[in-house]
Every structure is written in structure tokens, then in C-alpha cells.
Amino acid sequence: xxxxxxxxxxxxxxxxxxxxxxxxxxxxxxxxxxxxxxxxxxxxxxxxxxxxxxxxxxxxxxxxxxxxxxxxxxxxxxxxxxxxxxxxxxxxxxxxxxxxxxxxxxxxxxxxxxxxxxxxxxxxxxxxxxxxxxxxxxxxxxxxxxxxxxxxxxxxxxxxxxxxxxxxxxxxxxxxxxxxxxxxxxxxxxxxxxxxxxxxxxxxxxxxxxxxxxxxxxxxxxxxxxxxxxxxxxxxxxxxxxx
Amino acid sequence: xxxxxxxxxxxxxxxxxxxxxxxxxxxxxxxxxxxxxxxxxxxxxxxxxxxxxxxxxxxxxxxxxxxxxxxxxxxxx
Numbered sequence: 001x002x003x004x005x006x007x008x009x010x011x012x013x014x015x016x017x018x019x020x021x022x023x024x025x026x027x028x029x030x031x032x033x034x035x036x037x038x039x040x041x042x043x044x045x046x047x048x049x050x051x052x053x054x055x056x057x058x059x060x061x062x063x064x065x066x067x068x069x070x071x072x073x074x075x076x077x078x079x080x081x082x083x084x085x086x087x088x089x090x091x092x093x094x095x096x097x098x099x100x101x102x103x104x105x106x107x108x109x110x111x112x113x114x115x116x117x118x119x120x121x122x123x124x125x126x127x128x129x130x131x132x133x134x135x136x137x138x139x140x141x142x143x144x145x146x147x148x149x150x151x152x153x154x155x156x157x158x159x160x161x162x163x164x165x166x167x168x169x170x171x172x173x174x175x176x177x178x179x180x181x182x183x184x185x186x187x188x189x190x191x192x193x194x195x196x197x198x199x200x201x202x203x204x205x206x207x208x209x210x211x212x213x214x215x216x217x218x219x220x221x222x223x224x225x226x227x228x229x230x231x232x233x234x235x236x237x238x239x240x241x242x243x
Numbered sequence: 244x245x246x247x248x249x250x251x252x253x254x255x256x257x258x259x260x261x262x263x264x265x266x267x268x269x270x271x272x273x274x275x276x277x278x279x280x281x282x283x284x285x286x287x288x289x290x291x292x293x294x295x296x297x298x299x300x301x302x303x304x305x306x307x308x309x310x311x312x313x314x315x316x317x318x319x320x
Contacts, residue, residue, distance in 0.1 A: 164274065164299035168267035172303075176262050223255055234310065 004189035008113055008182065028117075031109040035098035039091075069093055069229070076233035081240050085233075092121070093229040100181060100221030104214065112224075113181040118174040125232050126170035133239035144242055173231055180224050184217045256311060263307055264300035271296015 014025040046059045055063055069090045073082040096112060103110025111117050133141040145162045146155055188210055195207040275292015279285040 160295050161299045161302060164267055164271045164296050165303050168263070168270050168299060168303060171270065172262045172266040175266060176259060179262070180258070227255070227259065 002193070004186050004193055007109070007185065007189060010114075027109045028111050028114060031102055032099065032111050032117075034108075035095060035102050035111070038102070039094045039098050065094065066090055072230060073233055076230070077237040077240060082233075085236060089229050089233060092232060093225055096121075096177070096228055097221060097225040100225060101218070103181065103185065104217055104221065110181050110185055112177055113185060115174060115178040118177045119170075122170040122174035125173070125235065129235050129239045132236065133242075136240060137242060140242070141239075144239065169231075169235060173228065177224050177228055180220055184213070184220055188213055188217065260304050260307055263303040264297075267300030267303050268293065268296040271299060 010026045010028050012024040012026045013030065016023045016025065042058060042062060046056075046062055049056075052059060070086050073086050073089050076082075077085060099111045102108050103113065133144065137143070144166075145159050147158060147162070150158055191206045191210045191213065195203045195205075195210065197203075198206065271292045271294075272289060273292070274296075275288040275290070277288075278292070279288035282288070
């Protein structure tokens, strides 16, 4: 009987060691490449066919996705400032969505269930917001640590609180995506394990549950990608507007 | 289906707010612990860190909840 956490294990496929660094190609990296290939391939296909004024099936799906993301960015960042962040947010959303959905294919690997991956994305976004903030406001950026309209006597107390709440953002961003994906897939694996080990007259019950949970997982894949990108927009918007 | 959707959305919101509070408290505690180790002021740094972290977590939860209220207002209008 395999452990329900078996499918989170990373297996090396092509070992590459350069100067003490382990750069091996493993199943997680392959799954990530597949995710990138699907997202990039879908757009390449549409563009290479020529963008029609009357969209085909694939083109209309992608147009709806991009318009959805654009309206989200405009809502949280603002129309003028938000324009240059639309490509980044769209890439982030589509990549996370593709990774989440690939994980649902049996036998594949869920990259977003690795805290290293989600953490790297979240820390990258955190550093990006700092760079945007300092680039836009210079030293005035430290004003984000003092919320507007608080009495002066509260300022020494609010600064550490604001610092902690800033630092908590990337971690809660990373942990949320990672925990949701890991929990959902573990539940699926446990239910499959029950279905496979139980006798047939009992095994159909957990098996039908896996079908229901699979539908739920597809919804969660969308919701988590949406939450991740919304919060990224909110954080970028916060740094640009400074309250 | 719509009732089920509401439940699922509620769970998502609860989980989202829960992580905000937990993570901020943990970070506050870790920072307090680090300050203790650096300055040798055990256990006061940890105590202050947990309280400040909890305050920061509450602030984050408040901000996230306000965001949800705005979204709901948008949907209604």
C-alpha cells in the first residue's frame, strides 16, 4: 500500500551536478515545463493562425481570460498605473492555473504543492513590490509603515505592527496556495487508497467521493489561482497608492 | 448547487482569513524570539512579539475582510 503522500515525492529523471549544485531535472520540473508549454502553446497557436475579428473557440477562451485579468488589474491598481502590470499578472494567473490543473491529471505532479515553488513566486512578488515602491516614491515609501489618521502617540506601536503585517504577506500568499493544493490532493489519494483496498461492495463509496472531490479540486484550482493573483494586485496597488 | 457554492466560498474565505492571522502571529513570535537571542532579553521579546504579531494579524484580517465587503457590494449593484 503506497503512502497517500507518495505523489508529492520528487524523483530525479536526468541527474545534472555542476560544481556541487544539484541542477537535476526531476518530475516537478517536467510538470512545470508542461504547464509553460500549454500556456505558451495555446497563445502561439492563436497568434500563428492570425487573430480574427470573429474569434474561434480557443481565441474566445483566451480573450475572455485576458479581459477578466485586465479588469481585475484595473480594479485594484487603477487603469493608468495598471496597464504595465497586466502582462505580469496574466502570466502569473495562467501559469498557476495551468500548474494546478495539470496536477489533477492522474500520474502527473502538482508543482504548486511544493512550498519551495509557491514561496519562490511569493518572495519574488514581495521583492518586486518593494522595488516598485522605492522606485516610485523614494524615501517617502516608508510612509506605508504609518497608516493615515492615527494619533502621533500610536506611531511607535504601529510601525512594528505594520512591519510584521508586511512580512506576513508573502508567507501567507505562499502557504495558502501550497496548503490548499497539498490538502486537496492528499484527500484524493486517501480516498483512492480506501477505494482500492476495500472490497467491491464497499469500495464504490469512496470511489464516487473521489469523483465529487475531483470536481471540487478543479474549482479550487481556479479559486486559488484567482486569490493568488488578486492579492498580488492588491499588494502592488497598495505600494503604488501608499494608502 | 448555489447553496453548495456559498458554503465552498465561505470555507475559502475562512481559510484565507485564518492563514492571515496565523502567519502574522508566527512571524511576530519568530521576530521576538530572534531579538531575545540577539539581545539576551528572554522572555520579554517573545511576549511582545506575539502580541504585536497578533495585532498585525488582526489588521491583516480586517483589511482582507474589508476587501471582501467591497467585492460583495460590487456584485450586488
